[in-house]
Amino acid sequence: MGAFFGDLTLGKTLYDKLWDAHVVRELPDGTCLLYIDRQLIHEVTSPQAFAGLRAAKRPLWRQDANLAVADHNVPTKDRAQGIADPTSRLQVETLDDNCRDFGVRLFSMADKRQGIVHVVGPEQGATLPGMTIVCGDSHTSTHGAFGALAHGIGTSEVEQVLATQCLLQKKARTMRVRLEGTPAAGVGAKDLALAVIGHIGTAGGTGHTIEFAGSAVAALSMEGRMTLCNMAIEAGARAGLVAVDDTTIAYLAGRPFAPRGALWDQAVSAWRDLRSDADARFDKEVAIDVTTLAPQVTYGTSPEMVAAVTARVPDPGTLADAVAAESLRAALRYMDLAPGTAMTDIPVDVIFIGSCTNARIEDLRAAARIVQGRRVAANVRRALVVPGSGLVKEAAEAEGLDRVFTEAGFEWRDAGCSMCLAMNADRLEPGERCASTSNRNFEGRQGAGGRTHLVSPAMAAAAAVAGHFVDVRTWM
Amino acid sequence: MERFERVEGLVAPLDRVNVDTDAIIPKQFLKAVGRSGFGENLFYHWRYREGAAGHVVPNPDFVLNEARYQGASILLARANFGCGSSREHAPWALSQYGFRVIIAPSFADIFYHNSLKNGLLPVVLPEADVDALFRAVEATAGYTLTVDLPAQCVREGEREVGRFAIDPFRKDCLLNGLDDIGWTLQHAAEIRDYETRRRAEAPWLFGREDGVPHE
Numbered sequence: 001m002g003a004f005f006g007d008l009t010l011g012k013t014l015y016d017k018l019w020d021a022h023v024v025r026e027l028p029d030g031t032c033l034l035y036i037d038r039q040l041i042h043e044v045t046s047p048q049a050f051a052g053l054r055a056a057k058r059p060l061w062r063q064d065a066n067l068a069v070a071d072h073n074v075p076t077k078d079r080a081q082g083i084a085d086p087t088s089r090l091q092v093e094t095l096d097d098n099c100r101d102f103g104v105r106l107f108s109m110a111d112k113r114q115g116i117v118h119v120v121g122p123e124q125g126a127t128l129p130g131m132t133i134v135c136g137d138s139h140t141s142t143h144g145a146f147g148a149l150a151h152g153i154g155t156s157e158v159e160q161v162l163a164t165q166c167l168l169q170k171k172a173r174t175m176r177v178r179l180e181g182t183p184a185a186g187v188g189a190k191d192l193a194l195a196v197i198g199h200i201g202t203a204g205g206t207g208h209t210i211e212f213a214g215s216a217v218a219a220l221s222m223e224g225r226m227t228l229c230n231m232a233i234e235a236g237a238r239a240g241l242v243a244v245d246d247t248t249i250a251y252l253a254g255r256p257f258a259p260r261g262a263l264w265d266q267a268v269s270a271w272r273d274l275r276s277d278a279d280a281r282f283d284k285e286v287a288i289d290v291t292t293l294a295p296q297v298t299y300g301t302s303p304e305m306v307a308a309v310t311a312r313v314p315d316p317g318t319l320a321d322a323v324a325a326e327s328l329r330a331a332l333r334y335m336d337l338a339p340g341t342a343m344t345d346i347p348v349d350v351i352f353i354g355s356c357t358n359a360r361i362e363d364l365r366a367a368a369r370i371v372q373g374r375r376v377a378a379n380v381r382r383a384l385v386v387p388g389s390g391l392v393k394e395a396a397e398a399e400g401l402d403r404v405f406t407e408a409g410f411e412w413r414d415a416g417c418s419m420c421l422a423m424n425a426d427r428l429e430p431g432e433r434c435a436s437t438s439n440r441n442f443e444g445r446q447g448a449g450g451r452t453h454l455v456s457p458a459m460a461a462a463a464a465v466a467g468h469f470v471d472v473r474t475w476m
Numbered sequence: 477m478e479r480f481e482r483v484e485g486l487v488a489p490l491d492r493v494n495v496d497t498d499a500i501i502p503k504q505f506l507k508a509v510g511r512s513g514f515g516e517n518l519f520y521h522w523r524y525r526e527g528a529a530g531h532v533v534p535n536p537d538f539v540l541n542e543a544r545y546q547g548a549s550i551l552l553a554r555a556n557f558g559c560g561s562s563r564e565h566a567p568w569a570l571s572q573y574g575f576r577v578i579i580a581p582s583f584a585d586i587f588y589h590n591s592l593k594n595g596l597l598p599v600v601l602p603e604a605d606v607d608a609l610f611r612a613v614e615a616t617a618g619y620t621l622t623v624d625l626p627a628q629c630v631r632e633g634e635r636e637v638g639r640f641a642i643d644p645f646r647k648d649c650l651l652n653g654l655d656d657i658g659w660t661l662q663h664a665a666e667i668r669d670y671e672t673r674r675r676a677e678a679p680w681l682f683g684r685e686d687g688v689p690h691e
Contacts, residue, residue: 025666037681044563154564266680323493
């Protein structure tokens with residue numbers, strides 16, 4: 001009865017609604033058997049899960065809930081020649097074999113719908129509001145942009161969802177991050193995401209589901225909301241969320257896996273309720289005014305080591321906390337940066353525009369607007385644009401974006417995770433410094449000894465042209 | 477999953493915050509299609525360096541390579557351990573190296589749960605207790621601790637040096653070596669009932685009756 005009266009007196013958060021709709025069984029300690037509507041599968045975290053099913057002679061619980069695509073290991077050029085690295089090739093072939101044997105829908109490397117799993121899901125309408133969505137990949141938080149409860153899982157859980165369509169979980173706490181105001185031209189969703197991480201830290205969202213709200217979030221496109229939710233995991237939150245609105249519904253209309261006809265109307269009317277009630281209470285609230293926010297650049301080896309492009313590299317000597325100071329010192333040593341260096345004085349060797357954070361059509365348009373009619377600077381050794389999917393690539397080519405990039409000196413590649421984590425041939429050499437639109441600046445993430453600065457697509461494009469970071473607002 | 481009850485073992489310190497899963501097991505080792513062979517590549521880029529003729533050799537400056545920490549089964553770590561990707565290869569690598577317990581002031585969520593599913597116990601202790609343990613390890617060669625899961629405490633000899641929380645369900649799974657799939661399949665009928673209810677409410681979440689997905 002308590003819960004019943006609780007419902008009458010207190011509104012629900014969006015997270016509460018999504019959670020409650022998926023509880024199959026609750027245990028006395030609060031652990032719940034949670035139903036999963038959609039599993040996205042890629043080649044890196046699934047082979048051991050399928051092997052487990054085979055060993056236990058277990059079938060899939062529900063074939064139609066799964067969608068697979070290879071993305072981490074795929075080459076982004078000369079694809080017709082196949083995958084040169086035998087271990088990468090084996091992993092992709094293992095995914096193909098597993099999908100065939102278990103009857104999982106797969107977009108193969110040759111399919112133009114192939115791409116980064118977190119770009120493909122939404123693009124196909126396989127990501128829908130109100131779903132629970134999992135994938136053996138931490139950036140599954142991306143799909144929360146659609147008012148879906150989406151988060152990364154480990155391989156044991158991939159196997160569990162394949163076998164049972166459920167996970168055993170405890171409910172997280174709730175945090176609302178309100179982003180208010182209209183950001184300046186040249187300041188985009190990536191800057192908002194980095195600013196949030198800078199504000200709350202990489203563990204600020206640990207144990208929480210973050211709902212992004214406020215006028216700046218409402219004004220974002222679906223691509224922007226995906227960028228924001230993608231980076232929720234970099235703030236420690238397994239899942240990010242944005243409420244469903246007209247922008248969400250307009251994006252999904254007509255997508256291949258989305259419902260049609262009467263079923264579409266029925267779904268839309270249910271989706272309209274996927275927002276936090278006005279009187280819902282969150283365990284934590286954060287508000288950031290983004291009106292004066294500057295473009296953001298990371299300078300260290302954790303996404304929380306981030307500053308405005310107008311700022312300077314901080315001095316570990318000014319930090320009171322000894323562990324934090326030592327951690328910053330180690331990061332600056334790795335990054336080969338002196339305290340006090342202006343962000344705009346940091347030269348770059350490599351530009352990477354891509355990843356599940358920033359490889360959608362809007363990201364490519366934002367970068368192309370900056371690059372248009374300009375050239376990549378002489379000190380930049382490589383500049384890559386890696387579209388998030390074959391369909392993003394096709395759309396960009398239809399708009400002529402590929403020519404804007406190639407005429408400026410960028411390489412125009414095929415879809416995949418590429419240099420975000422360098423599991424394929426695209427990687428930094430030791431000591432190379434990269435302006436990257438990806439999500440992690442960890443040591444060695446983009447190649448052993450490589451140095452990553454996380455930025456928006458517009459900032460990466462401007463850095464490519466200038467040869468160092470610049471405040472892209474001054475180019476708008 | 478291996479049962480977990482009590483571990484008494486040598487403690488090794490890793491004095492860095494935000495140790496991410498890329499550092500624990502770098503991406504080049506994620507191409508395996510099996511579950512074994514990760515231990516030798518744990519902390520690869522910290523643990524090894526270039527030697528002669530393109531071979532890697534142990535990096536003598538990395539703490540786990542010090543003679544006094546060989547055979548450690550308890551890793552003492554700092555805040556936000558295991559942040560970053562969801563790769564379960566991280567707990568596989570730590571377990572296969574020989575760790576049974578990781579003690580830290582906080583863990584990233586996905587890593588924490590992946591560890592529990594592999595019989596690797598993540599123990600959260602208050603920052604001050606962890607600081608004290610770092611000092612004790614530093615000061616005492618051969619420093620050992622006992623991690624007692626039934627009692628949910630950490631002991632130095634007979635002296636309790638910390639108490640930790642763990643969900644009763646997870647504790648039970650560890651103590652009995654139970655895996656989630658076996659447990660869940662005991663409730664298959666409830667899952668089917670849920671699906672029947674849900675299909676009536678939200679039919680667009682399911683493929684057609686013949687199992688073909690919408691498209």
